Amino acid sequence: xxxxxxxxxxxxxxxxxxxxxxxxxxxxxxxxxxxxxxxxxxxxxxxxxxxxxxxxxxxxxxxxxxxxxxxxxxxxxxxxxxxxxxxxxxxxxxxxxxxxxxxxxxxxxxxxxxxxxxxxxxxxxxxxxxxxxxxxxxxxxxxxxxxxxxxxxxxxxxxxxxxxxxxxxxxxxxxxxxxxxxxxxxxxxxxxxxxxxxxxxxxxxxxxxxxxxxxxxxxxxxxxxxxxxxxxxxxx
Amino acid sequence: xxxxxxxxxxxxxxxxxxxxxxxxxxxxxxxxxxxxxxxxxxxxxxxxxxxxxxxxxxxxxxxxxxxxxxxxxxxxxxxxxxxxxxxxxxxxxxxxxxxxxxxxxxxxxxxxxxxxxxxxxxxxxxxxxxxxxxxxxxxxxxxxxxxxxxxxxxxxxxxxxxxxxxxxxxxxxxxxxxxxxxxxxxxxxxxxxxxxxxxxxxxxxxxxxxxxxxxxxxxxxxxxxxxxxxxxxxxx
DNA sequence: CAGTGGTCTAGACCACTAT
DNA sequence: TAGTGGTCTAGACCACTGG
Numbered sequence: 001x002x003x004x005x006x007x008x009x010x011x012x013x014x015x016x017x018x019x020x021x022x023x024x025x026x027x028x029x030x031x032x033x034x035x036x037x038x039x040x041x042x043x044x045x046x047x048x049x050x051x052x053x054x055x056x057x058x059x060x061x062x063x064x065x066x067x068x069x070x071x072x073x074x075x076x077x078x079x080x081x082x083x084x085x086x087x088x089x090x091x092x093x094x095x096x097x098x099x100x101x102x103x104x105x106x107x108x109x110x111x112x113x114x115x116x117x118x119x120x121x122x123x124x125x126x127x128x129x130x131x132x133x134x135x136x137x138x139x140x141x142x143x144x145x146x147x148x149x150x151x152x153x154x155x156x157x158x159x160x161x162x163x164x165x166x167x168x169x170x171x172x173x174x175x176x177x178x179x180x181x182x183x184x185x186x187x188x189x190x191x192x193x194x195x196x197x198x199x200x201x202x203x204x205x206x207x208x209x210x211x212x213x214x215x216x217x218x219x220x221x222x223x224x225x226x227x228x229x230x231x232x233x234x235x236x
Numbered sequence: 237x238x239x240x241x242x243x244x245x246x247x248x249x250x251x252x253x254x255x256x257x258x259x260x261x262x263x264x265x266x267x268x269x270x271x272x273x274x275x276x277x278x279x280x281x282x283x284x285x286x287x288x289x290x291x292x293x294x295x296x297x298x299x300x301x302x303x304x305x306x307x308x309x310x311x312x313x314x315x316x317x318x319x320x321x322x323x324x325x326x327x328x329x330x331x332x333x334x335x336x337x338x339x340x341x342x343x344x345x346x347x348x349x350x351x352x353x354x355x356x357x358x359x360x361x362x363x364x365x366x367x368x369x370x371x372x373x374x375x376x377x378x379x380x381x382x383x384x385x386x387x388x389x390x391x392x393x394x395x396x397x398x399x400x401x402x403x404x405x406x407x408x409x410x411x412x413x414x415x416x417x418x419x420x421x422x423x424x425x426x427x428x429x430x431x432x433x434x435x436x437x438x439x440x441x442x443x444x445x446x447x448x449x450x451x452x453x454x455x456x457x458x459x460x461x462x463x464x465x466x467x468x469x470x471x472x
Numbered sequence: 473c474a475g476t477g478g479t480c481t482a483g484a485c486c487a488c489t490a491t
Numbered sequence: 492t493a494g495t496g497g498t499c500t501a502g503a504c505c506a507c508t509g510g
Contacts, residue, residue: 197433
Protein backbone atom coordinates (compact mmCIF):
# COMPACT_ATOMS: atom_id res chain seq x y z
CA UNK A 1 0.00 0.00 0.00
CA UNK A 2 1.24 3.44 -0.92
CA UNK A 3 2.23 5.92 1.72
CA UNK A 4 -0.43 8.46 0.91
CA UNK A 5 -3.13 5.79 0.91
CA UNK A 6 -1.88 4.42 4.19
CA UNK A 7 -1.90 7.85 5.78
CA UNK A 8 -5.37 8.60 4.42
CA UNK A 9 -6.63 5.33 5.84
CA UNK A 10 -5.10 6.05 9.24
CA UNK A 11 -6.53 9.55 9.36
CA UNK A 12 -9.94 8.24 8.42
CA UNK A 13 -9.73 5.60 11.10
CA UNK A 14 -8.66 8.23 13.63
CA UNK A 15 -11.71 10.34 12.77
CA UNK A 16 -13.93 7.30 13.02
CA UNK A 17 -12.50 5.98 16.27
CA UNK A 18 -12.64 9.35 17.99
CA UNK A 19 -16.07 10.07 16.58
CA UNK A 20 -15.00 13.48 15.35
CA UNK A 21 -17.85 15.64 14.13
CA UNK A 22 -18.44 18.10 11.31
CA UNK A 23 -16.09 21.04 11.73
CA UNK A 24 -13.68 19.39 14.19
CA UNK A 25 -10.12 20.46 13.46
CA UNK A 26 -7.33 18.07 12.58
CA UNK A 27 -3.65 18.71 13.33
CA UNK A 28 -1.97 21.20 11.00
CA UNK A 29 0.09 20.06 8.02
CA UNK A 30 3.40 20.50 9.78
CA UNK A 31 2.25 18.27 12.61
CA UNK A 32 1.07 15.60 10.22
CA UNK A 33 4.35 15.75 8.30
CA UNK A 34 6.25 15.18 11.52
CA UNK A 35 3.90 12.52 12.81
CA UNK A 36 4.00 10.41 9.66
CA UNK A 37 7.59 11.36 8.76
CA UNK A 38 6.79 12.25 5.15
CA UNK A 39 7.08 15.30 2.98
CA UNK A 40 4.44 17.95 2.62
CA UNK A 41 3.32 16.75 -0.81
CA UNK A 42 2.58 13.30 0.51
CA UNK A 43 0.39 14.61 3.30
CA UNK A 44 -1.27 16.93 0.81
CA UNK A 45 -2.03 14.01 -1.45
CA UNK A 46 -3.55 12.02 1.42
CA UNK A 47 -5.76 14.95 2.31
CA UNK A 48 -6.83 15.45 -1.30
CA UNK A 49 -7.96 11.85 -1.30
CA UNK A 50 -9.94 12.33 1.87
CA UNK A 51 -11.37 15.54 0.52
CA UNK A 52 -12.64 13.83 -2.61
CA UNK A 53 -14.02 11.06 -0.49
CA UNK A 54 -15.99 13.63 1.48
CA UNK A 55 -14.16 12.95 4.75
CA UNK A 56 -12.48 16.33 5.31
CA UNK A 57 -12.36 19.82 3.88
CA UNK A 58 -9.39 22.13 3.92
CA UNK A 59 -9.49 25.88 4.39
CA UNK A 60 -6.42 27.82 3.45
CA UNK A 61 -5.19 29.98 6.29
CA UNK A 62 -7.35 28.16 8.75
CA UNK A 63 -6.99 24.42 8.96
CA UNK A 64 -8.21 20.95 8.07
CA UNK A 65 -11.69 20.01 9.24
CA UNK A 66 -13.84 16.93 9.47
CA UNK A 67 -16.72 16.70 7.04
CA UNK A 68 -19.71 14.66 8.08
CA UNK A 69 -22.94 14.34 6.22
CA UNK A 70 -26.01 14.22 8.36
CA UNK A 71 -27.79 11.09 7.26
CA UNK A 72 -27.11 7.40 7.66
CA UNK A 73 -28.17 4.47 5.54
CA UNK A 74 -27.80 6.14 2.17
CA UNK A 75 -25.94 4.43 -0.64
CA UNK A 76 -23.12 6.46 -2.16
CA UNK A 77 -23.38 6.74 -5.91
CA UNK A 78 -19.67 7.36 -6.19
CA UNK A 79 -18.18 4.30 -4.60
CA UNK A 80 -18.15 2.44 -7.86
CA UNK A 81 -17.70 -1.03 -6.34
CA UNK A 82 -21.22 -2.10 -5.76
CA UNK A 83 -22.79 -0.64 -2.65
CA UNK A 84 -21.47 -3.02 -0.06
CA UNK A 85 -19.07 -0.60 1.54
CA UNK A 86 -21.52 2.15 2.39
CA UNK A 87 -23.87 0.13 4.47
CA UNK A 88 -21.59 -1.15 7.13
CA UNK A 89 -24.14 -2.93 9.21
CA UNK A 90 -26.31 -4.03 6.35
CA UNK A 91 -26.13 -7.44 4.77
CA UNK A 92 -26.36 -7.51 1.00
CA UNK A 93 -27.41 -10.79 -0.52
CA UNK A 94 -28.39 -11.81 -4.02
CA UNK A 95 -30.73 -14.29 -5.64
CA UNK A 96 -29.57 -15.39 -9.05
CA UNK A 97 -32.46 -15.66 -11.51
CA UNK A 98 -30.38 -16.44 -14.56
CA UNK A 99 -26.74 -16.95 -15.49
CA UNK A 100 -25.57 -18.00 -18.91
CA UNK A 101 -23.13 -17.42 -21.72
CA UNK A 102 -24.88 -15.81 -24.65
CA UNK A 103 -24.62 -13.16 -27.37
CA UNK A 104 -24.99 -9.51 -26.37
CA UNK A 105 -28.08 -7.45 -27.05
CA UNK A 106 -27.53 -4.52 -29.34
CA UNK A 107 -27.25 -2.05 -26.46
CA UNK A 108 -24.89 -4.36 -24.55
CA UNK A 109 -22.68 -4.77 -27.62
CA UNK A 110 -22.62 -1.02 -28.11
CA UNK A 111 -21.79 -0.29 -24.49
CA UNK A 112 -19.08 -2.93 -24.27
CA UNK A 113 -17.58 -2.26 -27.71
CA UNK A 114 -18.36 -5.80 -28.85
CA UNK A 115 -19.55 -7.37 -32.06
CA UNK A 116 -22.83 -9.26 -32.24
CA UNK A 117 -20.94 -12.57 -32.27
CA UNK A 118 -18.77 -12.04 -29.22
CA UNK A 119 -19.67 -13.93 -26.06
CA UNK A 120 -20.93 -12.36 -22.88
CA UNK A 121 -21.99 -13.62 -19.50
CA UNK A 122 -25.56 -12.60 -18.81
CA UNK A 123 -26.55 -12.47 -15.15
CA UNK A 124 -29.91 -11.51 -13.73
CA UNK A 125 -30.22 -11.04 -10.00
CA UNK A 126 -32.43 -9.67 -7.29
CA UNK A 127 -30.38 -7.94 -4.65
CA UNK A 128 -31.53 -7.75 -1.07
CA UNK A 129 -30.52 -5.44 1.68
CA UNK A 130 -31.29 -6.69 5.18
CA UNK A 131 -33.80 -9.00 3.58
CA UNK A 132 -35.63 -6.31 1.61
CA UNK A 133 -35.59 -6.46 -2.17
CA UNK A 134 -33.43 -3.52 -3.22
CA UNK A 135 -33.18 -3.92 -6.96
CA UNK A 136 -33.39 -6.12 -10.02
CA UNK A 137 -30.16 -6.16 -11.98
CA UNK A 138 -29.31 -7.47 -15.44
CA UNK A 139 -25.61 -7.54 -16.21
CA UNK A 140 -23.53 -8.33 -19.27
CA UNK A 141 -19.85 -9.16 -18.82
CA UNK A 142 -17.43 -9.33 -21.73
CA UNK A 143 -16.40 -12.98 -21.67
CA UNK A 144 -13.01 -12.17 -23.19
CA UNK A 145 -12.26 -10.26 -19.98
CA UNK A 146 -14.31 -12.26 -17.48
CA UNK A 147 -13.82 -15.79 -18.80
CA UNK A 148 -15.68 -17.60 -16.03
CA UNK A 149 -18.59 -16.98 -13.69
CA UNK A 150 -20.93 -19.19 -11.72
CA UNK A 151 -23.99 -18.90 -9.49
CA UNK A 152 -21.96 -19.16 -6.33
CA UNK A 153 -19.91 -16.12 -7.27
CA UNK A 154 -22.99 -14.20 -8.42
CA UNK A 155 -24.71 -14.88 -5.11
CA UNK A 156 -21.94 -13.15 -3.20
CA UNK A 157 -20.04 -10.48 -5.10
CA UNK A 158 -19.05 -10.53 -8.74
CA UNK A 159 -16.87 -7.47 -8.30
CA UNK A 160 -14.89 -8.98 -5.45
CA UNK A 161 -14.31 -12.02 -7.66
CA UNK A 162 -13.20 -9.86 -10.58
CA UNK A 163 -10.76 -7.96 -8.43
CA UNK A 164 -9.45 -10.69 -6.19
CA UNK A 165 -10.11 -13.86 -8.12
CA UNK A 166 -9.17 -12.61 -11.55
CA UNK A 167 -6.72 -9.92 -10.42
CA UNK A 168 -8.31 -7.27 -12.62
CA UNK A 169 -8.25 -3.60 -11.73
CA UNK A 170 -11.42 -1.59 -11.97
CA UNK A 171 -10.82 1.92 -13.20
CA UNK A 172 -13.88 4.05 -13.85
CA UNK A 173 -17.57 3.88 -14.55
CA UNK A 174 -20.31 5.77 -16.33
CA UNK A 175 -23.70 5.74 -14.67
CA UNK A 176 -26.89 6.93 -16.35
CA UNK A 177 -29.95 7.48 -14.21
CA UNK A 178 -33.57 8.24 -14.75
CA UNK A 179 -36.89 7.73 -13.06
CA UNK A 180 -39.61 5.61 -14.54
CA UNK A 181 -42.37 3.19 -13.67
CA UNK A 182 -41.96 -0.48 -12.83
CA UNK A 183 -42.82 -3.04 -15.46
CA UNK A 184 -45.03 -5.91 -14.44
CA UNK A 185 -42.13 -8.29 -14.12
CA UNK A 186 -40.00 -5.91 -12.06
CA UNK A 187 -42.90 -5.12 -9.76
CA UNK A 188 -43.46 -8.81 -9.25
CA UNK A 189 -39.82 -9.45 -8.41
CA UNK A 190 -39.61 -6.50 -6.03
CA UNK A 191 -42.94 -7.10 -4.36
CA UNK A 192 -44.41 -3.83 -5.61
CA UNK A 193 -47.15 -2.81 -8.02
CA UNK A 194 -46.69 -2.22 -11.76
CA UNK A 195 -46.66 1.51 -12.37
CA UNK A 196 -44.97 2.22 -9.05
CA UNK A 197 -41.97 4.51 -9.43
CA UNK A 198 -38.48 3.16 -9.89
CA UNK A 199 -35.01 4.54 -10.18
CA UNK A 200 -33.59 3.07 -13.34
CA UNK A 201 -29.85 3.05 -13.93
CA UNK A 202 -27.52 1.81 -16.62
CA UNK A 203 -23.84 1.56 -15.82
CA UNK A 204 -20.71 0.74 -17.76
CA UNK A 205 -17.63 -0.30 -15.81
CA UNK A 206 -14.14 -0.07 -17.25
CA UNK A 207 -10.80 -1.53 -16.24
CA UNK A 208 -7.92 0.83 -15.47
CA UNK A 209 -6.75 0.37 -19.05
CA UNK A 210 -10.06 1.74 -20.34
CA UNK A 211 -11.67 -1.50 -21.51
CA UNK A 212 -15.37 -1.76 -20.70
CA UNK A 213 -16.15 -5.12 -19.14
CA UNK A 214 -19.59 -4.76 -17.50
CA UNK A 215 -22.83 -3.25 -18.73
CA UNK A 216 -25.67 -3.40 -16.23
CA UNK A 217 -29.27 -2.28 -16.08
CA UNK A 218 -30.74 -1.83 -12.63
CA UNK A 219 -34.26 -1.12 -11.45
CA UNK A 220 -34.36 0.04 -7.83
CA UNK A 221 -37.17 -0.42 -5.38
CA UNK A 222 -38.29 3.14 -4.69
CA UNK A 223 -39.00 2.39 -1.06
CA UNK A 224 -35.49 1.14 -0.34
CA UNK A 225 -33.28 3.15 -2.65
CA UNK A 226 -31.83 6.17 -0.91
CA UNK A 227 -28.67 7.61 -2.36
CA UNK A 228 -26.24 10.37 -1.63
CA UNK A 229 -23.47 12.15 -3.43
CA UNK A 230 -20.84 14.35 -1.91
CA UNK A 231 -19.52 16.76 -4.49
CA UNK A 232 -16.63 19.20 -4.50
CA UNK A 233 -16.50 22.26 -6.64
CA UNK A 234 -12.83 22.37 -7.51
CA UNK A 235 -13.59 21.48 -11.10
CA UNK A 236 -16.98 22.97 -11.70
CA UNK B 237 -6.03 31.44 -12.94
CA UNK B 238 -3.60 28.84 -11.71
CA UNK B 239 -1.23 27.11 -14.08
CA UNK B 240 -2.64 23.66 -13.62
CA UNK B 241 -6.18 24.90 -14.14
CA UNK B 242 -5.14 26.80 -17.22
CA UNK B 243 -3.43 23.75 -18.68
CA UNK B 244 -6.41 21.55 -17.87
CA UNK B 245 -8.71 24.01 -19.59
CA UNK B 246 -6.49 24.14 -22.67
CA UNK B 247 -6.25 20.38 -22.90
CA UNK B 248 -9.99 20.06 -22.57
CA UNK B 249 -10.50 22.65 -25.26
CA UNK B 250 -8.03 20.84 -27.48
CA UNK B 251 -9.97 17.60 -27.07
CA UNK B 252 -13.22 19.39 -27.76
CA UNK B 253 -11.98 21.32 -30.79
CA UNK B 254 -10.39 18.30 -32.40
CA UNK B 255 -13.36 16.10 -31.54
CA UNK B 256 -11.14 13.44 -30.05
CA UNK B 257 -12.94 10.22 -29.22
CA UNK B 258 -12.87 7.61 -26.47
CA UNK B 259 -9.46 6.02 -26.38
CA UNK B 260 -7.63 8.61 -28.46
CA UNK B 261 -4.12 9.13 -27.15
CA UNK B 262 -2.80 12.46 -25.90
CA UNK B 263 0.87 13.48 -26.02
CA UNK B 264 3.05 11.87 -23.35
CA UNK B 265 3.91 13.67 -20.12
CA UNK B 266 7.32 14.77 -21.31
CA UNK B 267 5.80 16.40 -24.38
CA UNK B 268 3.23 18.19 -22.30
CA UNK B 269 5.89 19.39 -19.87
CA UNK B 270 7.86 20.84 -22.77
CA UNK B 271 4.84 22.27 -24.52
CA UNK B 272 3.53 24.11 -21.46
CA UNK B 273 6.98 24.76 -19.97
CA UNK B 274 6.08 23.50 -16.51
CA UNK B 275 7.30 20.76 -14.21
CA UNK B 276 6.02 17.22 -14.19
CA UNK B 277 3.96 17.70 -11.03
CA UNK B 278 2.04 20.56 -12.56
CA UNK B 279 1.09 18.53 -15.63
CA UNK B 280 0.21 15.64 -13.36
CA UNK B 281 -2.07 17.87 -11.35
CA UNK B 282 -3.82 19.11 -14.49
CA UNK B 283 -4.38 15.56 -15.63
CA UNK B 284 -5.70 14.51 -12.22
CA UNK B 285 -8.24 17.29 -12.53
CA UNK B 286 -9.30 16.12 -15.97
CA UNK B 287 -9.41 12.55 -14.76
CA UNK B 288 -11.78 13.42 -11.93
CA UNK B 289 -13.84 15.42 -14.34
CA UNK B 290 -14.18 12.35 -16.51
CA UNK B 291 -12.32 13.86 -19.47
CA UNK B 292 -9.30 11.55 -19.63
CA UNK B 293 -7.92 8.39 -18.07
CA UNK B 294 -4.28 7.58 -17.55
CA UNK B 295 -2.70 4.16 -17.90
CA UNK B 296 0.70 3.68 -16.40
CA UNK B 297 3.18 2.36 -18.90
CA UNK B 298 0.89 3.17 -21.75
CA UNK B 299 -0.38 6.73 -22.03
CA UNK B 300 -3.07 9.31 -21.50
CA UNK B 301 -6.38 8.71 -23.25
CA UNK B 302 -9.57 10.58 -23.93
CA UNK B 303 -12.61 9.46 -22.02
CA UNK B 304 -15.98 10.06 -23.59
CA UNK B 305 -19.31 8.89 -22.29
CA UNK B 306 -21.73 7.78 -24.92
CA UNK B 307 -24.84 9.81 -24.26
CA UNK B 308 -25.74 13.44 -24.67
CA UNK B 309 -28.30 15.54 -22.84
CA UNK B 310 -27.76 14.07 -19.40
CA UNK B 311 -27.30 16.32 -16.40
CA UNK B 312 -24.16 15.64 -14.36
CA UNK B 313 -24.88 15.13 -10.71
CA UNK B 314 -21.37 16.15 -9.82
CA UNK B 315 -21.10 19.59 -11.27
CA UNK B 316 -22.36 21.16 -8.12
CA UNK B 317 -23.20 24.53 -9.68
CA UNK B 318 -26.70 24.03 -10.87
CA UNK B 319 -26.96 22.18 -14.13
CA UNK B 320 -26.37 24.98 -16.56
CA UNK B 321 -22.96 23.84 -17.67
CA UNK B 322 -23.85 20.35 -18.79
CA UNK B 323 -26.46 21.26 -21.28
CA UNK B 324 -24.55 23.50 -23.57
CA UNK B 325 -27.24 24.08 -26.11
CA UNK B 326 -30.10 24.07 -23.67
CA UNK B 327 -31.66 27.18 -22.21
CA UNK B 328 -32.50 26.98 -18.54
CA UNK B 329 -35.08 29.45 -17.31
CA UNK B 330 -36.95 29.81 -14.06
CA UNK B 331 -40.34 31.00 -12.94
CA UNK B 332 -40.34 32.37 -9.42
CA UNK B 333 -43.41 31.29 -7.46
CA UNK B 334 -42.40 32.77 -4.15
CA UNK B 335 -39.53 34.75 -2.68
CA UNK B 336 -39.47 36.07 0.85
CA UNK B 337 -37.50 36.51 4.04
CA UNK B 338 -38.84 34.20 6.70
CA UNK B 339 -37.91 31.81 9.52
CA UNK B 340 -36.52 28.39 8.62
CA UNK B 341 -38.49 25.20 8.87
CA UNK B 342 -37.12 22.70 11.33
CA UNK B 343 -35.36 20.69 8.63
CA UNK B 344 -33.93 23.84 7.03
CA UNK B 345 -32.64 25.07 10.39
CA UNK B 346 -31.06 21.68 11.04
CA UNK B 347 -29.44 21.50 7.62
CA UNK B 348 -28.12 25.07 7.74
CA UNK B 349 -27.05 24.98 11.39
CA UNK B 350 -29.43 27.79 12.26
CA UNK B 351 -31.69 28.60 15.18
CA UNK B 352 -35.44 28.89 14.76
CA UNK B 353 -35.17 32.69 14.97
CA UNK B 354 -32.53 33.24 12.32
CA UNK B 355 -33.64 34.68 9.00
CA UNK B 356 -33.57 32.82 5.72
CA UNK B 357 -34.52 33.64 2.16
CA UNK B 358 -37.15 31.22 0.95
CA UNK B 359 -37.37 30.79 -2.82
CA UNK B 360 -39.73 28.53 -4.71
CA UNK B 361 -39.21 28.12 -8.43
CA UNK B 362 -40.15 26.04 -11.40
CA UNK B 363 -37.15 25.45 -13.61
CA UNK B 364 -37.54 24.93 -17.33
CA UNK B 365 -35.20 23.36 -19.80
CA UNK B 366 -35.86 24.30 -23.41
CA UNK B 367 -39.35 25.26 -22.34
CA UNK B 368 -40.13 21.98 -20.58
CA UNK B 369 -40.76 21.98 -16.85
CA UNK B 370 -37.76 20.19 -15.36
CA UNK B 371 -38.32 20.54 -11.63
CA UNK B 372 -39.93 22.32 -8.73
CA UNK B 373 -37.38 23.67 -6.28
CA UNK B 374 -37.75 25.08 -2.79
CA UNK B 375 -34.60 26.71 -1.42
CA UNK B 376 -33.58 28.20 1.88
CA UNK B 377 -30.58 30.54 2.01
CA UNK B 378 -28.97 31.62 5.25
CA UNK B 379 -29.60 35.37 5.22
CA UNK B 380 -26.49 36.03 7.30
CA UNK B 381 -24.49 34.75 4.31
CA UNK B 382 -26.77 35.75 1.45
CA UNK B 383 -28.05 39.12 2.71
CA UNK B 384 -30.02 40.05 -0.40
CA UNK B 385 -31.98 38.32 -3.15
CA UNK B 386 -34.70 39.41 -5.55
CA UNK B 387 -36.93 37.91 -8.21
CA UNK B 388 -34.73 39.14 -11.03
CA UNK B 389 -31.75 37.20 -9.65
CA UNK B 390 -33.87 34.13 -8.95
CA UNK B 391 -35.16 34.13 -12.52
CA UNK B 392 -31.65 33.84 -13.88
CA UNK B 393 -29.12 32.16 -11.59
CA UNK B 394 -28.85 32.49 -7.85
CA UNK B 395 -25.52 30.66 -7.83
CA UNK B 396 -23.96 32.96 -10.38
CA UNK B 397 -25.08 35.90 -8.22
CA UNK B 398 -23.66 34.32 -5.08
CA UNK B 399 -20.32 33.71 -6.74
CA UNK B 400 -19.95 36.82 -8.85
CA UNK B 401 -22.21 39.34 -7.18
CA UNK B 402 -21.40 38.48 -3.58
CA UNK B 403 -17.90 37.13 -4.20
CA UNK B 404 -18.52 33.99 -2.18
CA UNK B 405 -16.76 30.73 -2.90
CA UNK B 406 -18.75 27.55 -3.11
CA UNK B 407 -16.92 24.59 -1.67
CA UNK B 408 -18.82 21.34 -1.44
CA UNK B 409 -22.30 19.89 -1.34
CA UNK B 410 -24.22 16.94 0.05
CA UNK B 411 -26.98 15.58 -2.14
CA UNK B 412 -29.58 13.07 -0.96
CA UNK B 413 -31.73 11.35 -3.53
CA UNK B 414 -34.72 9.10 -3.55
CA UNK B 415 -37.62 8.21 -5.78
CA UNK B 416 -41.18 8.93 -4.83
CA UNK B 417 -44.53 9.97 -6.24
CA UNK B 418 -45.58 13.48 -7.13
CA UNK B 419 -47.87 15.34 -4.78
CA UNK B 420 -50.90 17.01 -6.26
CA UNK B 421 -49.30 20.43 -6.18
CA UNK B 422 -46.06 19.24 -7.78
CA UNK B 423 -47.92 17.38 -10.49
CA UNK B 424 -49.92 20.50 -11.22
CA UNK B 425 -46.81 22.65 -11.49
CA UNK B 426 -44.97 20.17 -13.70
CA UNK B 427 -47.93 19.35 -15.91
CA UNK B 428 -48.06 15.72 -14.77
CA UNK B 429 -50.42 13.53 -12.80
CA UNK B 430 -50.38 13.06 -9.02
CA UNK B 431 -48.85 9.68 -8.28
CA UNK B 432 -46.52 9.88 -11.24
CA UNK B 433 -42.93 9.08 -10.30
CA UNK B 434 -40.47 11.78 -9.33
CA UNK B 435 -36.83 12.00 -8.44
CA UNK B 436 -36.71 13.83 -5.15
CA UNK B 437 -33.48 15.41 -3.97
CA UNK B 438 -32.36 17.42 -0.98
CA UNK B 439 -29.08 19.26 -1.18
CA UNK B 440 -26.95 21.26 1.18
CA UNK B 441 -24.35 23.60 -0.27
CA UNK B 442 -21.38 24.82 1.72
CA UNK B 443 -18.87 27.61 1.20
CA UNK B 444 -15.19 26.73 0.98
CA UNK B 445 -14.91 27.53 4.70
CA UNK B 446 -17.47 24.83 5.49
CA UNK B 447 -20.48 27.04 6.27
CA UNK B 448 -23.74 25.72 4.84
CA UNK B 449 -25.63 28.46 3.06
CA UNK B 450 -28.27 26.72 0.90
CA UNK B 451 -30.70 23.94 1.66
CA UNK B 452 -32.88 22.95 -1.27
CA UNK B 453 -35.59 20.40 -1.96
CA UNK B 454 -36.15 19.49 -5.56
CA UNK B 455 -38.79 17.38 -7.28
CA UNK B 456 -37.81 16.43 -10.82
CA UNK B 457 -40.10 15.72 -13.73
CA UNK B 458 -39.47 12.06 -14.44
CA UNK B 459 -39.83 12.58 -18.18
CA UNK B 460 -37.12 15.22 -18.37
CA UNK B 461 -34.69 14.28 -15.63
CA UNK B 462 -31.83 12.20 -17.02
CA UNK B 463 -28.64 12.21 -15.02
CA UNK B 464 -25.19 10.79 -15.25
CA UNK B 465 -22.25 10.29 -12.96
CA UNK B 466 -18.71 9.48 -13.96
CA UNK B 467 -16.94 7.77 -11.10
CA UNK B 468 -13.31 6.82 -10.54
CA UNK B 469 -12.24 4.04 -8.29
CA UNK B 470 -9.08 5.49 -6.84
CA UNK B 471 -10.71 5.82 -3.45
CA UNK B 472 -13.18 3.02 -3.40
C1' DC C 473 14.12 -3.50 -22.12
C1' DA C 474 12.51 1.02 -23.61
C1' DG C 475 8.74 3.98 -22.83
C1' DT C 476 5.46 5.94 -19.85
C1' DG C 477 2.89 7.23 -15.85
C1' DG C 478 3.03 7.36 -10.44
C1' DT C 479 5.18 8.36 -5.98
C1' DC C 480 7.93 10.90 -3.03
C1' DT C 481 11.19 14.39 -1.51
C1' DA C 482 12.97 19.12 0.01
C1' DG C 483 12.32 23.46 -0.39
C1' DA C 484 10.89 28.17 -2.33
C1' DC C 485 7.26 31.08 -2.62
C1' DC C 486 2.27 32.44 -2.66
C1' DA C 487 -2.62 33.33 -0.80
C1' DC C 488 -5.80 33.29 2.53
C1' DT C 489 -7.53 33.57 7.71
C1' DA C 490 -7.64 35.19 12.03
C1' DT C 491 -6.15 38.12 15.58
C1' DT D 492 1.53 39.77 10.90
C1' DA D 493 1.87 35.02 12.38
C1' DG D 494 -0.14 30.77 11.12
C1' DT D 495 -1.78 27.70 7.75
C1' DG D 496 -2.89 25.55 3.43
C1' DG D 497 -1.82 25.71 -1.88
C1' DT D 498 1.21 25.89 -5.91
C1' DC D 499 5.21 24.88 -8.28
C1' DT D 500 9.87 23.18 -9.17
C1' DA D 501 13.70 19.73 -10.19
C1' DG D 502 14.94 15.51 -9.74
C1' DA D 503 15.34 10.59 -7.89
C1' DC D 504 13.32 6.41 -8.07
C1' DC D 505 9.43 3.04 -8.75
C1' DA D 506 5.79 0.22 -11.32
C1' DC D 507 3.47 -0.98 -15.13
C1' DT D 508 2.73 -1.88 -20.48
C1' DG D 509 3.89 -3.60 -24.62
C1' DG D 510 6.75 -4.86 -28.29
